[in-house]
Amino acid sequence: MQTMSSTMPMQTPQDLFIHELSDTLSAEQIIVEMLGQAQGMVQNPQLRQGLQKHQQESQEQAQRVQQVIQMTGQQPHPVTCHAAQGLMQSLMDVVQSGPSPEVLEGAVVAGAIKTEHLEIAGYTGLIEKAQAMGQSEAAQLLQQNLQQEQAMLQQLQGISQQLTQQMASMAMAQDGSSASATL
Ligand SMILES: [Fe+2]
Numbered sequence: 287m288q289t290m291s292s293t294m295p296m297q298t299p300q301d302l303f304i305h306e307l308s309d310t311l312s313a314e315q316i317i318v319e320m321l322g323q324a325q326g327m328v329q330n331p332q333l334r335q336g337l338q339k340h341q342q343e344s345q346e347q348a349q350r351v352q353q354v355i356q357m358t359g360q361q362p363h364p365v366t367c368h369a370a371q372g373l374m375q376s377l378m379d380v381v382q383s384g385p386s387p388e389v390l391e392g393a394v395v396a397g398a399i400k401t402e403h404l405e406i407a408g409y410t411g412l413i414e415k416a417q418a419m420g421q422s423e424a425a426q427l428l429q430q431n432l433q434q435e436q437a438m439l440q441q442l443q444g445i446s447q448q449l450t451q452q453m454a455s456m457a458m459a460q461d462g463s464s465a466s467a468t469l
Contacts (some may be wrong), residue, residue, distance in 0.1 A: 303415050305357050305363050310408050313367035314348035317401055320374045329387060333395065333445050335420040340398075340438045347431040353423045354416075373401050388453055391457045395446045409435060 288439035303330055328334050355362050379395040409432040416425035 295429035299415065299419070300358070303412070303419070304355060304358055304360050305365065306392075306408070306412055306415070307351055307358075308365050309367045310405075310412065312365055313370040313405065314344050314351060316367060316370040316374055317405070318344045318348065319402070320370075320377065321365055322392055324377070327381070327394050330391060330445065330449070333391070336441050336445070337394075337398070340434075342347045343434045343438070347434065350427045350431055354427050357403070357421070357424055368460065369404055370401065373397055373404070382429045388449075388456065394441055394450055394452060395449060399442050399446060400437065402435050402442060405435045406432065406439065436458070464467065 296302055318341055321337050321344060325334050325337045325341070328337070352362070374397075377393055377397040380390065385393065409428050411424050413428045415427060416422070422466060
């Protein structure tokens with residue numbers, strides 16, 4: 287696993303800004319892969335389309351983050367976003383358990399919602415830093431990414447509510463049929 291700690295000590299707010307941008311770039315790259323895999327795990331057409339659209343958006347987002355790093359005149363740090371990697375691993379744990387299609391779909395939505403919260407927190411912090419350092423062009427680019435993440439979160443939350451209700455009514459129907467079978 288790559289680390290910067292021994293080679294490049296971070297000393298200034300600008301160093302931290304670039305480190306966080308690099309972490310975000312890594313997150314976007316992991317998320318592009320995760321969204322690609324997730325499309326094959328779901329049946330709901332609205333969800334599949336949403337994941338596909340956000341995969342394209344995430345590629346654009348990675349380009350915007352690279353653009354912001356270029357504007358600082360520095361190279362991205364070779365870091366891995368452990369948080370995004372962990373969310374991907376959690377989804378894979380469910381996949382490896384051999385879930386039912388409904389459970390797998392539910393796990394994809396839950397994982398995607400957590401991912402959006404992570405990204406929203408990340409971009410909010412980056413925008414604050416860019417604004418505080420007077421880098422308004424960078425702040426604007428990051429703001430575009432934040433808006434896309436917020437729109438995706440909203441869509442996912444709507445789908446999640448729908449799927450949760452469907453799962454709850456399926457569970458109730460199963461309870462009802464097993465209760466009548468025992469009578
Ligand atoms: Fe993103």
